[in-house]
Amino acid sequence: MMKRRILSVAGALGMAGVVGVIGATPAAAAASTPEAACGSGYYVQESHTIGFDTTTNKPAARVSLLYNASSGNNCVVTMHINGYVGAANLTEAGILVQGGTWKRDKGTYSYYAGPVYASAAGKCVKYTGGIEYVSNGVFWDSYTSAFGHCG
Structure with missing residues (x-):
């Protein structure tokens, strides 16, 4: 049970990181003009x-x-x-x-x-x-x- 929670938290943090990177890309591109x-x-x-x-x-x-x-x-x-x-x-x-x-x-x-x-x-x-x-x-x-x- 403990192992699953750790993996779930790690997975959620990993997804948050991916969302953060994806969310930042359009903003950086938007500032090109x-x-x-x-x-x-x-x-x-x-x-x-x-x-x-x-x-x-x-x-x-x-x-x-x-x-x-x-x-x-x-x-x-x-x-x-x-x-x-x-x-x-x-x-x-x-x-x-x-x-x-x-x-x-x-x-x-x-x-x-x-x-x-x-x-x-x-x-x-x-x-x-x-x-x-x-x-x-x-x-x-x-x-x-x-x-x-x-x-």
């Missing part, structure tokens, strides 16, 4: 690459401004691209609604910073993104838009 990071109904309005790596001749990240017409919300995400996907780098995403204060997400991330959300009905927005990257040294590069996408 700005639209997936921001959520359902968001589409990219504008994006810019940042952090040009001279050793690979490729940018390190892309900052994107997204909008959801149903909710009226904006979203900003800075995603690692090329050889920086999976590498822990200081990364930032932010948005400023005209007349307000910056909302930012800045930290050491392996895939992306954000999403950062803001509602801007009747106002314009400015967005920013940055990444620390290596290219014959360690550098910080960022992009900050002018006010636009007024709604």
Whole structure:
């Protein structure tokens, strides 16, 4: 009797581990695009690459401004691209609604910073993104838009 319970507990724990791994996979895959990071109904309005790596001749990240017409919300995400996907780098995403204060997400991330959300009905927005990257040294590069996408 005792042996069966131990096996049952071990089996349940093993299944929980499998469920945990299976449950984590779609979430990781969902974060592979700005639209997936921001959520359902968001589409990219504008994006810019940042952090040009001279050793690979490729940018390190892309900052994107997204909008959801149903909710009226904006979203900003800075995603690692090329050889920086999976590498822990200081990364930032932010948005400023005209007349307000910056909302930012800045930290050491392996895939992306954000999403950062803001509602801007009747106002314009400015967005920013940055990444620390290596290219014959360690550098910080960022992009900050002018006010636009007024709604």
